[in-house]
Amino acid sequence: MAVTPLIETPAWRALAALAGHSLRLRELFATDPQRFSRFSLAHDGVLLDYSKQRVTSEVMAALHVLWESADVPDWIARMRAGETINQSEGRAVLHFALREPNPRAEVRAVLDKMQRFCDDVHSGRWRGSAGSTISDVVNIGIGGSDLGPKMATQALAAYHQPDLRVHYVSNLDAAHLATTLAQLDPRSTLFVIASKTFTTQETMTNARSARDWIVAALGEAAVARHFVAVSTNLAAVAKFGIDPANAFEFWDWVGGRFSLWSAIGLPLALAIGFANFEGFLAGGAAMDRHFFNTPPEQNLPATLALLGIWNIDFLSASTQAVLPYSQSLEHLPRYLQQLEMESNGKQIDRAGYPVGCPTAPIVWGEAGTNGQHAFYQLIHQGGRLIPCDFIALRQADFDLPGHHDALLANCFAQSEALMRGKTLDEVCAELAAAGMAADKIQRLAPFKVFPGNQPSTTLLLDRLDPYALGQLVSLYEHKTFVQGLIWRINSFDQWGVEYGKQLAVRLLPILEGKQPATDLDSSTAGLIAACKTGASRN
Ligand code: G6Q
Numbered sequence: 097m098a099v100t101p102l103i104e105t106p107a108w109r110a111l112a113a114l115a116g117h118s119l120r121l122r123e124l125f126a127t128d129p130q131r132f133s134r135f136s137l138a139h140d141g142v143l144l145d146y147s148k149q150r151v152t153s154e155v156m157a158a159l160h161v162l163w164e165s166a167d168v169p170d171w172i173a174r175m176r177a178g179e180t181i182n183q184s185e186g187r188a189v190l191h192f193a194l195r196e197p198n199p200r201a202e203v204r205a206v207l208d209k210m211q212r213f214c215d216d217v218h219s220g221r222w223r224g225s226a227g228s229t230i231s232d233v234v235n236i237g238i239g240g241s242d243l244g245p246k247m248a249t250q251a252l253a254a255y256h257q258p259d260l261r262v263h264y265v266s267n268l269d270a271a272h273l274a275t276t277l278a279q280l281d282p283r284s285t286l287f288v289i290a291s292k293t294f295t296t297q298e299t300m301t302n303a304r305s306a307r308d309w310i311v312a313a314l315g316e317a318a319v320a321r322h323f324v325a326v327s328t329n330l331a332a333v334a335k336f337g338i339d340p341a342n343a344f345e346f347w348d349w350v351g352g353r354f355s356l357w358s359a360i361g362l363p364l365a366l367a368i369g370f371a372n373f374e375g376f377l378a379g380g381a382a383m384d385r386h387f388f389n390t391p392p393e394q395n396l397p398a399t400l401a402l403l404g405i406w407n408i409d410f411l412s413a414s415t416q417a418v419l420p421y422s423q424s425l426e427h428l429p430r431y432l433q434q435l436e437m438e439s440n441g442k443q444i445d446r447a448g449y450p451v452g453c454p455t456a457p458i459v460w461g462e463a464g465t466n467g468q469h470a471f472y473q474l475i476h477q478g479g480r481l482i483p484c485d486f487i488a489l490r491q492a493d494f495d496l497p498g499h500h501d502a503l504l505a506n507c508f509a510q511s512e513a514l515m516r517g518k519t520l521d522e523v524c525a526e527l528a529a530a531g532m533a534a535d536k537i538q539r540l541a542p543f544k545v546f547p548g549n550q551p552s553t554t555l556l557l558d559r560l561d562p563y564a565l566g567q568l569v570s571l572y573e574h575k576t577f578v579q580g581l582i583w584r585i586n587s588f589d590q591w592g593v594e595y596g597k598q599l600a601v602r603l604l605p606i607l608e609g610k611q612p613a614t615d616l617d618s619s620t621a622g623l624i625a626a627c628k629t630g631a632s633r634n
Pocket of ligand 1 (some may be wrong): 238239240241290291292293294295296299351352353354438590
């Protein structure tokens with residue numbers, strides 16, 4: 097039986113019809129004093145206020161029909177049963193099983209090994225080859241083997257172990273590794289080589305250079321005390337020269353960008369201590385239970401997902417700003433960029449047909465208030481629809497007098513301004529009240545008008561502790577999963593990353609002068625020639 101294309105389904109058509117009615121947020125608030133309580137959810141220390149989204153009860157009801165028509169509960173059951181729902185790679189998707197309170201034996205065994213290792217490093221039992229305790233850990237990994245632990249390590253700065261610094265090196269550019277190593281003493285430095293495949297060019301190149309640095313300073317025998325590995329490919333780990341006793345395993349049913357909960361979280365556990373890492377897992381598991389067992393009307397990930405679909409596919413937004421009013425969550429926008437764009441930045445559905453509508457938005461953002469002094473101008477007056485996720489903490493994780501209330505005031509003021517806007521009449525009245533002459537008002541007023549009606553969601557967390565961070569990450573993971581289901585795409589593969597890698601392998605011997613530059617377009621050939629001879633045309 098032919099499957100009805102997504103955009104021709106009754107659920108989709110109903111939403112398209114509703115999108116034809118223009119909604120003004122300012123008026124929706126003016127006519128409904130209960131709007132906040134009607135369009136906000138609170139669960140286990142997380143408040144999700146979506147009253148500033150351009151939705152009505154009718155729109156939300158239609159979005160809930162869309163959830164039903166995407167068979168989300170059925171897909172959740174299939175995922176939990178370990179079915180191969182990542183069909184194009186032939187894999188199950190079970191990252192949530194890493195954070196279950198009573199995980200399967202293989203997971204428990206690795207967690208126990210991580211705990212022993214963290215305790216050994218923190219207590220000083222684990223020493224470098226020259227007898228020094230470890231002062232610095234360098235995680236070498238990229239993509240899913242970097243962004244998650246790096247984001248979480250920064251997010252939980254208030255929980256860092258004393259006397260241990262954790263660094264992250266990802267870029268193939270030697271500047272990343274070289275500038276990191278310049279601060280370090282090889283005697284007290286431990287490298288974690290984190291790679292699911294243990295073949296990734298960037299990671300292997302950095303790992304070899306790090307190995308050379310240790311060997312030059314401390315000799316070949318030092319490698320065993322200064323390198324551990326995290327991988328699914330234990331054979332390649334052994335081949336690299338890392339003692340299998342110092343390798344932490346994970347499994348192919350853990351996708352790279354979902355792997356923070358696995359041994360890929362080792363640098364995070366080293367940074368915050370294993371008990372705190374377990375708190376992080378517990379927060380993730382709590383959000384799983386909420387997601388698995390709650391109807392869409394009260395379900396936080398479902399609500400975030402459906403609002404995203406509404407903004408992207410029915411209001412034509414092409415981006416999603418993530419604006420954490422927390423310096424500790426500075427790396428969250430970049431982490432979510434990978435999670436959402438690599439998972440759902442696809443146009444072909446699971447059956448191999450075009451999806452027929454826009455999918456993942458361009459995710460970007462910056463910690464507030466820094467963004468306010470950089471790009472908010474465009475959000476306020478640039479004329480584009482830019483949905484924003486504001487993320488704020490009720491209690492500061494670092495508190496100095498006078499900071500936190502001012503930070504919250506800025507966060508709430510921004511979403512208010514984006515929602516409300518400012519009309520020409522309001523601008524003129526304001527300038528007149530300030531005593532400005534009428535002719536000057538006339539000249540200046542157009543520049544001070546704010547269109548408003550810019551949709552936003554605010555997530556307010558009671559605090560940023562390991563548990564809350566676990567909830568937050570799991571919330572966005574499930575949001576991404578639900579959106580993928582609605583768009584009928586496989587959120588767990590990433591074929592789009594392959595082509596560039598393939599071409600880089602072909603260009604390297606040409607750049608190294610080992611092969612002639614044949615069959616290249618004139619731009620690529622010209623760039624390679626310029627590298628060899630200098631950029632000047634004279
Ligand atoms: C994530 C992606 C990708 C991956 C990196 C690193 O979902 O698959 O970002 O994590 O390419 O891969 P390795 O861990 O295999 O080095």
